[in-house]
Amino acid sequence: MQATQQAVIEFRNVVKRFGAVAAVDHVTFSVGAGETVSLLGPSGCGKTTTLRLVSGFEEPDEGAIEIAGESMVGKRPYERNVGLLFQHYALFPHMTVAENVAYGLKHRCWPKAEIGDRVREMLRLVRLQGFENRRPGQMSGGQQQRVALARVLATKPKLVLLDEPLSALDAKLREELGLELKQILTAVGSTTIVVTHDQDEAMSLADRIIVMNRGRIEQQGTPDEIYMQPRTAFVASFIGRTNWFHGKIVEAAGDGFSRFATDSGTALAIRNSSPVDGKKWSVCIRPERVTVTRSQDGSGKPGDNQLHGDVVDVVNMGAEFHYIVESPEGRIMVVEPNRAGARVQKGERVTLHFRAEDCVVLARDGV
Amino acid sequence: MSGRLVDNVLRLVGLVAIGTIICFLLTPIVVTAIMAFDSRGYLGPLPPPSLSLRWFQRFFSDDYFLRGLGVSAQLALLSVTISVCVGVATAFAVERMSFAGKEALISLFLSPLVVPPVVTGFALLLFLSHLGIIDGFTRLLCGHIIITAPYTIRATLTGLAGIDRSLTEAALILGATERKAFWDVTFPLARTSIVSGAIFAFAVSMDDVAVSIMLTDAKTYTLPVALISSMRANFDLSIAAASVMLMTLTAILILILEKSVSLNRVIGQGVFRS
Numbered sequence: 001m002q003a004t005q006q007a008v009i010e011f012r013n014v015v016k017r018f019g020a021v022a023a024v025d026h027v028t029f030s031v032g033a034g035e036t037v038s039l040l041g042p043s044g045c046g047k048t049t050t051l052r053l054v055s056g057f058e059e060p061d062e063g064a065i066e067i068a069g070e071s072m073v074g075k076r077p078y079e080r081n082v083g084l085l086f087q088h089y090a091l092f093p094h095m096t097v098a099e100n101v102a103y104g105l106k107h108r109c110w111p112k113a114e115i116g117d118r119v120r121e122m123l124r125l126v127r128l129q130g131f132e133n134r135r136p137g138q139m140s141g142g143q144q145q146r147v148a149l150a151r152v153l154a155t156k157p158k159l160v161l162l163d164e165p166l167s168a169l170d171a172k173l174r175e176e177l178g179l180e181l182k183q184i185l186t187a188v189g190s191t192t193i194v195v196t197h198d199q200d201e202a203m204s205l206a207d208r209i210i211v212m213n214r215g216r217i218e219q220q221g222t223p224d225e226i227y228m229q230p231r232t233a234f235v236a237s238f239i240g241r242t243n244w245f246h247g248k249i250v251e252a253a254g255d256g257f258s259r260f261a262t263d264s265g266t267a268l269a270i271r272n273s274s275p276v277d278g279k280k281w282s283v284c285i286r287p288e289r290v291t292v293t294r295s296q297d298g299s300g301k302p303g304d305n306q307l308h309g310d311v312v313d314v315v316n317m318g319a320e321f322h323y324i325v326e327s328p329e330g331r332i333m334v335v336e337p338n339r340a341g342a343r344v345q346k347g348e349r350v351t352l353h354f355r356a357e358d359c360v361v362l363a364r365d366g367v
Numbered sequence: 368m369s370g371r372l373v374d375n376v377l378r379l380v381g382l383v384a385i386g387t388i389i390c391f392l393l394t395p396i397v398v399t400a401i402m403a404f405d406s407r408g409y410l411g412p413l414p415p416p417s418l419s420l421r422w423f424q425r426f427f428s429d430d431y432f433l434r435g436l437g438v439s440a441q442l443a444l445l446s447v448t449i450s451v452c453v454g455v456a457t458a459f460a461v462e463r464m465s466f467a468g469k470e471a472l473i474s475l476f477l478s479p480l481v482v483p484p485v486v487t488g489f490a491l492l493l494f495l496s497h498l499g500i501i502d503g504f505t506r507l508l509c510g511h512i513i514i515t516a517p518y519t520i521r522a523t524l525t526g527l528a529g530i531d532r533s534l535t536e537a538a539l540i541l542g543a544t545e546r547k548a549f550w551d552v553t554f555p556l557a558r559t560s561i562v563s564g565a566i567f568a569f570a571v572s573m574d575d576v577a578v579s580i581m582l583t584d585a586k587t588y589t590l591p592v593a594l595i596s597s598m599r600a601n602f603d604l605s606i607a608a609a610s611v612m613l614m615t616l617t618a619i620l621i622l623i624l625e626k627s628v629s630l631n632r633v634i635g636q637g638v639f640r641s
Contacts, residue, residue: 055536055540056540076539076544077540078539078541078543081542086537090533092534092538104541104542107542107547108542
């Protein structure tokens with residue numbers, strides 16, 4: 001109950017159905033003051049519906065939504081003091097930048113003099129001084145987004161919602177504005193929910209990530225937890241790249257380690273505390289946790305898992321190399337930073353090494 | 368080479384065809400305009416020996432025409448005002464809601480465009496007399512609202528379709544009530560479409576004969592009806608003068624329309640991207 005006191009927004013067992021489909025299915029989470037949480041998932045996972053439930057454009061069929069301890073049942077969007085940054089900004093095309101930013105203040109009945117000051121302050125915050133009398137149509141995408149952000153933050157909302165904030169921008173601008181967005185949000189200390197299908201956006205902006213799939217929450221945690229300790233096969237495959245091994249746990253080796261036998265007969269050491277049960281499991285390993293050496297250069301550290309294979313492709317991504325290795329377990333991807341060019345070439349016989357600690361064992365599902 | 372020759376010939380044929388059509392469309396108008404300024408008291412061969420404004424004078428000294436003009440103007444203003452209100456409300460409601468038979472309902476609202484106006488007029492005459500409404504102006508007003516509403520509804524629908532739904536949502540979440548969001552965002556953005564619908568509706572109302580002729584009474588008749596009945600009684604050229612004035616009015620309205628629509632294009636540029 002302590003957490004309830006501090007939570008800016010609290011979702012309890014919220015269900016929203018469209019026809020027979022539950023777009024949001026018993027979702028429970030809370031966001032603390034000053035925290036940035038990302039709702040991450042593929043399209044149709046319920047993240048956008050969740051956002052619309054928070055902003056009041058949809059009403060939940062079941063469950064409770066509280067903002068700052070106040071129930072939101074029956075509250076219209078304009079009664080919530082929630083800020084929403086739209087994916088395509090939704091700036092009013094017939095108003096100037098200053099009028100756009102002042103719009104929320106006007107409707108929240110700020111005194112006229114204070115509105116002017118606040119608008120100037122907001123435009124300074126997003127570095128758009130001097131643009132007051134421009135129309136949104138005369139500005140670039142990045143500038144429009146900053147105007148939209150200024151408009152959202154002007155009313156000092158209790159909660160800021162960002163709907164795919166960077167997706168409408170091109171790659172370069174995205175990175176820049178992503179950093180700037182984070183700085184601004186940190187500077188004003190806002191409590192934020194970022195809805196996105198883009199894991200980079202989620203990882204870079206959020207303190208905590210909530211991964212959603214088919215209307216349900218798959219996992220909540222820090223970006224590091226989500227990435228390194230995925231709890232379901234869906235999370236492991238949706239976030240980042242993953243190599244999979246399918247098989248059974250055959251022997252508990254003690255100290256939280258087990259032996260794992262893949263369906264094609266390779267033995268692996270894995271970090272695992274679940275018992276030997278004869279069930280089918282999957283083991284995943286991140287490509288950057290695998291190292292590749294030429295087979296004749298000797299083995300890696302003792303205790304590592306080893307796999308032999310042939311390099312079928314080397315992809316130079318500039319900052320990193322992707323090696324695709326054909327092994328008895330299928331194709332394994334290895335990612336290495338580009339320090340001194342490619343270390344192995346296409347067609348070479350190589351050995352892959354990875355540590356038991358880096359292997360994550362998960363119940364097998366359809367993935 | 369021969370392909371190019373065929374292209375050139377076809378282009379020439381096309382140009383000739385366009386020229387012919389333009390002549391076909393413009394000749395009657397030009398002839399009417401010249402005849403309106405004819406100084407002779409009878410219908411003589413073109414061109415007239417001298418020009419005068421006598422037919423205009425005649426038109427404005429004739430109570431019968433003036434009465435028709437007065438009724439037409441009042442009717443057009445009133446029916447357009449009502450049909451703009453009705454049209455905007457209808458279009459807004461239809462656009463925002465989704466329900467079974469929505470398309471059918473829109474078609475129904477637009478049906479006066481396809482039903483022959485004579486049928487509309489006759490049906491309305493029967494219907495209104497059953498209801499006991501026999502006042503000429505009321506009957507005409509009903510008829511004109513029915514024939515102008517499709518234009519205002521359709522124009523508003525077009526305007527609303529160009530407005531991103533998230534703009535209204537943005538207004539709501541920034542603290543505006545639905546009513547304020549409509550007046551602050553939706554209405555200003557749809558305004559040019561609404562205005563063009565209103566101008567069309569005005570032109571339709573001023574121009575209508577088929578519906579009006581069914582609904583007039585002895586004292587209340589519109590200008591086009593007055594022109595037609597006077598032409599049948601005694602043919603003179605004040606009809607040409609009236610036509611010239613109607614054409615001028617239409618031309619002015621089209622100019623206004625053109626201006627407001629191109630203005631819309633300028634404002635809309637780079638905004639409605641999604």
